[in-house]
Amino acid sequence: MAVFNSLSDRLQDTFDKLRGKGRLTEDDINVAMREIRLALLEADVNFRVVRAFVSRCKEQCLEAEVLSSLNPTQNVVRIVLDELTKLLGSEDAELQLPSTRKPNVIMLVGLQGSGKTTAAAKLAYLLKGKGRRPLLAACDVHRPAAADQLATLGGEVGVPVWRGDGKNAVSIASEAVGRIANERKCDVVIVDTAGRLQIDEEMMQEAVDIRDAIRPDQIMMVVDAMTGQDIVNVVNEFNARMDFDGVIMSKLDGDARGGGALSVREVTGKPIMFVSQGEKPDSLEVFHPDRMARRILGMGDVIGIIEEAEKLQNEQSIADAERMLMEGFTMDDMLSQLQQVRKMGGMRKLAGMIPGVDRALSQRGTDVSDEQIVPIEAMIRSMTKQERAKPRIINGQRRKRIAEGSGHTVQEVNTLIKQWEQMDKMMSSLRSMAMGGNTRQMGRQMGNMMRNMGMDPMEAEKLARMSAAAPAGNRQQRKGRPRKKGKQKRRR
């Protein structure tokens, strides 16, 4: 629900009502600002932060240029987005681990259940990937079996875990940093601590004691992306007591808009360094303010998709993607898509970056798991070239042949064809969700975007921004989809 309700959609609605008025007045802007306020509150941005933010935006929107422009919606959205991005931190912050100290020490703090232990293992995996030799120190002596959890996770990512006596958090931390890191030849120690409430004096003191004993280079606060308004009280107190250096936002793989990120920045001034999204150890990623801004406003992570595609660094696949979106989707596409999707971190992650698609996907039952890919490959390879290019010609006889050739049943072939149909359908909805504009315009934009992906990210971003800020076309698109599909079929 809320995910479809992007700010630009809402603003468009607001401005639609004002159409015919020629130019916007201050009152109109006030109406728009109320929408922005609601959108931010829905995203769990703290209401005090919202208030300050909205008044700043309003000032900018009242400039004559914006009011008299042809497309005030786009301008207002742009201002809000830019302002939000600026607030979230203009540059990507990095871990500061001075090379003069050995071992470096990173300490993790946060509330219960925010995801510290998981984040510790992910951080260790990340550092290991950068050639460091991390050691995990299990200093959560309060929650039952917390050390077991860290030990298991450490084993999974191949990082040693120091558990000490399991009783005294301060001495476990000190031992890890002092003796154990040396013995195990580790050059960075990640200290996982117990979850604590910011008003629990005893526990906060324990955290301070650990900090004073090991003098960490970086203290990271782990914050759940789903946290509501209370995040301000939490980070304020933690900041006052621990003076942390940066924040890891966890559970961003859900559909929470993560407005807390904005509150954290505004209240503490501390950067958000990483976002954690997923169960796998490699799902800790560098924080991008611009993407977060879009997410908070419910605009989808278009840049994220482009970047994921760029990561593959495969011109051919970009051209394929373009063709697929433009001309429809063949069985060969399906196969290579499945394989690439696996490389990009799975369908879910990719789709989750576009608001709405994730849910649309799961509703249509088009989940793609890794194990499914092997039989699909066998069946597709049993098809003729013609069949792969035009799967609609596959009739009963062909199905039978394909089934026999690939060692699967006709039912399985049917399922595959059904899946292809769904993916073909999804491609068209993906196209309409990712892009605005009418069909022809959209095709052109898409072509441009795809070409730009490989060479000029700035240009691509501009395009993406354009598309994100053009929801009117989006709505028309939805209405006009069946007609468009018919056209496509005829063309083929």
Added chain:
Amino acid sequence: MALFDRLKEGLSKSRETMNEIFYLGGQVDDEFWEDLEDTLVMGDMGAEVAFQVTDDLREQAARENLTRADQIREALATRIASEFTPKTWDPFVYLPSCVLFVGINGAGKTTTVGKLANVAHNQGVKCLIGGADTFRAAAIEQLEVWAQRAGIEMITRARGADPASVCFEVLERAEKSGAQLLLIDTAGRLHTSSDLMSELGKVVRVTRKRSGMPVYVVLVVDATTGQNGLNQAKEFNDALDLDGVIITKLDGTAKGGIAVAISHELKLPILRIGVGEGIEDLQKFDAKDFARALVGEAEGK
């Protein structure tokens, strides 16, 4: 009225803010209403609900000629309390029953199971714990510690085993041992992960099918959760047909206002609230007390 005091203590921070509003001047003006709106929003009630409640209250104030802040305070408490769906059944009291605990990662499911088992055990109820969180590292060990502390039998399987099979075994064991209260912990999962949600659907289906006693599915929600809590609850409810909600971690400064929205929108009763670390801090929920503690009651009640 130990419960009420404890609740008040837990919610004292929000009470202070409300008091600030209510004691300022005592007379009601526009600014008062705006502040009221903000306070409700700050309690994670959600902007729309907060605006609606304030608007309604404003009308009511005009109609009933409520001009003093303390009158409005009581009206507000009544109004918020009425948003909650009343509890008609308590699966932890009316036995036998089998309760499955579901929720997102880190909501406090395992701890809740541990506490409830302890309370039941102390009351002389024969209960059985099921460790169906076979995914998270050391979740089973964590639950085992709770089970040992209370001296309660626990059924589980190795990490990675099929959680539905754990439930099956719990039910079988309960039939033999005559346990009256079965508490089954499941792995935390995000409501957006359809694979994991359908896995959980299977767990619930298997349990409902196999069970000779009534099966309840209870959602555990962290009080610090913001507006996404409603999405969570909706998805879990769609997939599993929930019977109730438990709100945890109300002992911090979080107000748990999302509970109002969840209970109201999904017609789900709040079964328990966690207001502290201790075993006895998992309290029965009383809408009026909760609402009063949230808006702040005149001292001495």
